Amino acid sequence: xxxxxxxxxxxxxxxxxxxxxxxxxxxxxxxxxxxxxxxxxxxxxxxxxxxxxxxxxxxxxxxxxxxxxxxxxxxxxxxxxxxxxxxxxxxxxxxxxxxxxxxxxxxxxxxxxxxxxxxxxxxxxxxxxxxxxxxxxxxxxxxxxxxxxxxxxxxxxxxxxxxxxxxxxxxxxxxxxxxxxxxxxxxxxxxxxxxxxxxxxxxxxxxxxxxxxxxxxxxxxxxxxxxxxxxxxxxxxxxxxxxxxxxxxxxxxxxxxxxxxxxxxxxxxxxxxxxxxxxxxxxxxxxxxxxxxxxxxxxxxxxxxxxxxxxxxxxxxxxxxxxxxxxxxx
Amino acid sequence: xxxxxxxxxxxxxxxxxxxxxxxxxxxxxxxxxxxxxxxxxxxxxxxxxxxxxxxxxxxxxxxxxxxxxxxxxxxxxxxxxxxxxxxxxxxxxxxxxxxxxxxxxxxxxxxxxxxxxxxxxxxxxxxxxxxxxxxxxxxxxxxxxxxxxxxxxxxxxxxxxxxxxxxxxxxxxxxxxxxxxxxxxxxxxxxxxxxxxxxxxxxxxxxxxxxxxxxxxxxxxxxxxxxxxxxxxxxxxxxxxxxxxxxxxxxxxxxxxxxxxxxxxxxxxxxxxxxxxxxxxxxxxxxxxxxxxxxxxxxxxxx
Numbered sequence: 203x204x205x206x207x208x209x210x211x212x213x214x215x216x217x218x219x220x221x222x223x224x225x226x227x228x229x230x231x232x233x234x235x236x237x238x239x240x241x242x243x244x245x246x247x248x249x250x251x252x253x254x255x256x257x258x259x260x261x262x263x264x265x266x267x268x269x270x271x272x273x274x275x276x277x278x279x280x281x282x283x284x285x286x287x288x289x290x291x292x293x294x295x296x297x298x299x300x301x302x303x304x305x306x307x308x309x310x311x312x313x314x315x316x317x318x319x320x321x322x323x324x325x326x327x328x329x330x331x332x333x334x335x336x337x338x339x340x341x342x343x344x345x346x347x348x349x350x351x352x353x354x355x356x357x358x359x360x361x362x363x364x365x366x367x368x369x370x371x372x373x374x375x376x377x378x379x380x381x382x383x384x385x386x387x388x389x390x391x392x393x394x395x396x397x398x399x400x401x402x403x404x405x406x407x408x409x410x411x412x413x414x415x416x417x418x419x420x421x422x423x424x425x426x427x428x429x430x431x432x433x434x435x436x437x438x439x440x441x442x443x444x445x446x447x448x449x450x451x452x453x454x455x456x457x458x459x460x461x462x463x464x465x466x467x468x469x470x471x472x473x474x475x476x477x478x479x480x481x482x483x484x485x486x487x488x489x490x491x492x493x494x495x496x497x498x499x500x501x502x503x504x505x506x507x508x509x510x511x512x513x514x515x516x517x518x519x520x521x522x523x524x525x526x527x528x529x530x531x532x
Numbered sequence: 533x534x535x536x537x538x539x540x541x542x543x544x545x546x547x548x549x550x551x552x553x554x555x556x557x558x559x560x561x562x563x564x565x566x567x568x569x570x571x572x573x574x575x576x577x578x579x580x581x582x583x584x585x586x587x588x589x590x591x592x593x594x595x596x597x598x599x600x601x602x603x604x605x606x607x608x609x610x611x612x613x614x615x616x617x618x619x620x621x622x623x624x625x626x627x628x629x630x631x632x633x634x635x636x637x638x639x640x641x642x643x644x645x646x647x648x649x650x651x652x653x654x655x656x657x658x659x660x661x662x663x664x665x666x667x668x669x670x671x672x673x674x675x676x677x678x679x680x681x682x683x684x685x686x687x688x689x690x691x692x693x694x695x696x697x698x699x700x701x702x703x704x705x706x707x708x709x710x711x712x713x714x715x716x717x718x719x720x721x722x723x724x725x726x727x728x729x730x731x732x733x734x735x736x737x738x739x740x741x742x743x744x745x746x747x748x749x750x751x752x753x754x755x756x757x758x759x760x761x762x763x764x765x766x767x768x769x770x771x772x773x774x775x776x777x778x779x780x781x782x783x784x785x786x787x788x789x790x791x792x793x794x795x796x797x798x799x800x801x802x803x804x805x806x807x808x809x810x811x812x813x814x815x816x817x818x819x820x821x822x823x824x825x826x827x828x829x830x831x832x833x834x835x
């Protein structure tokens with residue numbers, strides 16, 4: 203077993219663009235679920251709108267990539283309003299039902315045959331992010347140390363994505379230490395109490411839904427750019443639940459919870475993947491138990507096991523506050 | 533004991549006019565299926581007075597509260613607060629114009645600190661708008677002023693040493709105190725307390741009563757729902773009695789105590805007061821046991 207390779211791959215994943223993309227989406231979800239108490243089960247829909255907003259603008263409409271950004275953001279706000287208008291006055295579980303349905307609707311529309319001319323149907327779209335790579339200031343070559351190596355292109359995506367994570371985390375930090383953030387947290391605790399103190403609960407919930415959705419959409423932009431392609435089935439329901447796993451892992455209602463959570467999530471996934479592959483390859487794990495083709499699924503089993511252990515021994519997540527969880531039990 | 537003299541000029545009968553009403557209710561009804569939970573023809577509440585709203589269980593007191601404060605919508609009816617028409621107004625707007633309520637089941641915001649609970653109560657906060665929240669210099673000064681006001685109130689309610697604790701760690705009585713203090717952060721004209729003394733030990737009841745009387749001294753009007761007749765007699769200037777959704781009697785606490793209709797309403801529907809000496813002893817023992825348990829708990833908390 204080549205531990206240097208295993209650890210190097212894990213580290214590459216932990217600081218790679220996927221980790222940054224999921225950190226962005228999870229920051230949005232943390233705003234919804236962690237701070238406002240909104241049960242959004244369709245965060246992936248906001249990511250999909252970002253990815254498709256960008257790719258359709260370039261590949262189908264023939265416009266500049268930079269037009270894709272406002273278009274994607276506008277689509278995201280529209281979806282948040284559509285979801286929120288009928289459900290935010292109702293109990294929390296209605297939003298959960300509507301969002302999970304909406305995220306599937308977005309995916310099915312994107313992959314439908316009749317949309318093939320626009321979204322590329324189930325094949326998706328590709329090769330739309332050249333403008334992004336054209337402005338890459340990093341000279342060509344390979345960067346990194348040991349087995350952790352990134353091409354200039356990959357490094358450019360990583361730098362922009364983590365830069366966005368930093369800016370948005372700072373924004374969330376400022377917001378959550380402001381009276382605005384205090385109102386959101388009070389809504390999470392008890393809507394009626396917030397209402398009785400003169401807070402327009404509906405409006406704040408809507409603001410939270412829109413803003414968190416926008417962060418997911420920005421994550422979707424970066425996901426599409428990093429892969430230079432979009433495929434509808436990338437944006438299926440499990441993505442939302444990865445985001446939940448990430449914020450629970452890192453600590454809900456913590457500014458850096460989703461960031462750390464995403465790094466650990468992707469790092470661990472890569473670690474179990476390469477470690478299992480090597481163990482199978484070296485014969486440490488007999489093929490009667492597992493062969494190379496089963497590694498892909500098994501790593502999620504192990505990750506699930508890890509999450510269960512975390513819930514038992516550290517239910518507040520890595521950055522969470524144990525006292526807050528204790529209060530939850532009341 | 534009430535010191536106001538306005539009560540002398542008011543006939544104790546349901547729906548009677550008050551010399552200076554702050555809240556006037558007309559024809560408010562609310563049905564739940566076939567049940568008419570609230571059916572109030574006309575009632576007025578005097579400004580600057582403590583009015584108790586009493587009645588047997590299921591009389592519609594809390595529903596009436598919910599209607600007046602915008603937490604529920606009536607099927608019919610209008611009411612004015614300080615001359616302003618209120619029917620159909622959203623709950624948060626009701627609070628903003630100066631009518632603030634508390635809840636029967638205390639709503640402390642558990643995972644906010646005591647200080648955050650208090651600061652939330654302040655209205656017209658610049659930092660509560662999204663855009664301005666992003667620029668702290670715009671709201672820092674106001675935040676400091678709010679904090680100062682909150683500290684004053686916390687000191688008055690003897691919660692200042694708990695300011696940085698999560699509200700969820702407070703005892704039941706302390707939560708009641710916090711909820712009342714938080715309501716005062718809104719700077720209301722009328723405070724609506726839904727069973728402020730429920731589940732509070734007798735020692736704390738005295739302190740809570742003191743605070744309610746303070747509100748009147750500071751010029752606020754108070755309307756509160758209560759079951760304990762001793763409390764009602766102690767602090768209220770005027771008592772309004774509800775039964776089966778209707779106002780059946782009004783008057784001073786002394787008058788209400790002798791009103792046949794009130795006694796019938798209580799005895800006819802449900803009967804909380806002890807009827808025999810044995811029952812009274814049992815109730816007393818239960819109350820003392822509860823009191824001991826609470827004081828033990830407080831000692832443990834202090835340790």
